[in-house]
Amino acid sequence: MNTANSASGACQRPGGSNRGIDTPRSPFWFPTLRLRLCLMMFLQYAPAGAVLPLYSTYLQEQLHFSSMGIAVCCATQAVAMLCAALVAGHIADRWMPAERLLGLCSLIAGLDLWLLAEQDQPIAVFFGTLLYWLLTGPIWMLGATIGFAHLKHPERQYGPVRMWGTIGWIASAWMVSFWFQNPEWLCQVVGWLRPDLPISERADLFRIGGLMSFLLMVYTLTLPHTPPKPSNDGRLAPLAALRLLHGRQFFVYALCFLGVCTTFPFGTQGSPLLLRQLDTNEAYLPAILTISQATEVICLGLLPLLLRGLGVRGTVLVGLIALTAALAVQALFASRTLVAGSLGFYGLVIACVFVAGQVFVNSRVHDGLRASVQSLLTFINGLGLLLGNLLFGALRRWAGGELQPPFAVGAVLMSLLVVVFVFGFEDRR
DSSP: OOOOBOTTTOOOOTTSOOOSBOOTTOOTTOOSHHHHHHHHHHHHHHHHHHHGGGHHHIIIIISOOOHHHHHHHHTHHHHHHHHHHHHHHHHHHHTSOHHHHHHHHHHHHHHHHHHHTTOOSHHHHHHHHHHHHHHHHHHHHHHHHHHHHHOSSHHHHHHHHHHHHHHHHHHHHHHHHHHHTOOHHHHHHHHHHOTTOOSOOTTHHHHHHHHHHHHHHHHGGGSOOOOOOOOSOOSOHHHHHGGGGGSHHHHHHHHHHHHHHHHHHHHHHHHHHHHHHTTOOGGGHHHHHTHHHHHHHHHHHHHHHHHHHHHHHHHHHHHHHHHHHHHHHHHHOOOHHHHHHHTHHHHHHIIIIIIHHHHHHHTTSOGGGHHHHHHHHHHHHHHHHHHHHHHHHHHHHHTTTOSHHHHHHHHHHHHHHHHHHHHHOOOOO
């Protein structure tokens, strides 16, 4: 179904919000709003898709960081989300149009990535990475806000639109993988641009991510206007959003979401290192890591059917069990084939826990709190990522550098969360 309505023919929804309205700013080469939102998702996840898959191996093999040094730098994503997400949500809900804030964050993020490629000192890498995530957390949150504000039926349409963010991640990761294989024609192009080094170098992953951020900044000029929403609630929007925690369903989901965000970094930080330990060629590593995104694309495309058939409870439970299985495989088997195959479970987690949770939470708030509630999820995500990245580094140091014992701890934690969710969350459709 075409979700884009003409500005003159759209209906005003109760509560004063217009959904599914293709504003007069719609460029002629994007005839529908839904296509514009899909491309926005593609571009906003593409920079991280270029940087994140090889980030931990870059720190270990190029800069020779210790296990805790890698953990601390990976934890910057969490610190940034804790600091920036709630502030960005309040700004978008009360003061500044979401699409303008998205463009500003994208511009600064691109400049930061370009500078980060030149850094090799721990302090500079730490603060450069911290700044990038201070901007990327709000970028992802604002993309969700714009999508929920303009899709007519977000509970059915958001999953397939969000799927294009995953496709953007995959495209960037494959681009980096191809870049590092140094085909002859590409080396000639690089030689024109960089005569002193006519082949790829590891730091190029930051430059590719920076170019993607600049493209997103330009594209935000075409996005539909998403102005702040007036509210009769005099409190700060993030504080008003915290009232949702009084409800049992949201509290149990938030608790399990925190647990998932704590164990999920075991995969993002540890899986590349484990695959390298199993003699995986670094040039092919970004492409192999996109196995998780491939299953994510499939699950996001099927998410409306999953929610309709299994409900929120069943859908989230599938994601929790999938993460438990992934961590168990990586803890028990030293097989490159099995470890690579287990990456597919992470795609289920993103679709069934993260995105289904966004839809679940969005259905329980009004327009004046939409950005702040999404940023509350980002805040919980950041808290979990902080605990998870540091916990993985500490467990790895305790295990003498071994990777499989930390994965075993993560599998046990996820098993406990499955039990909590089964007995604590009621599915009221």
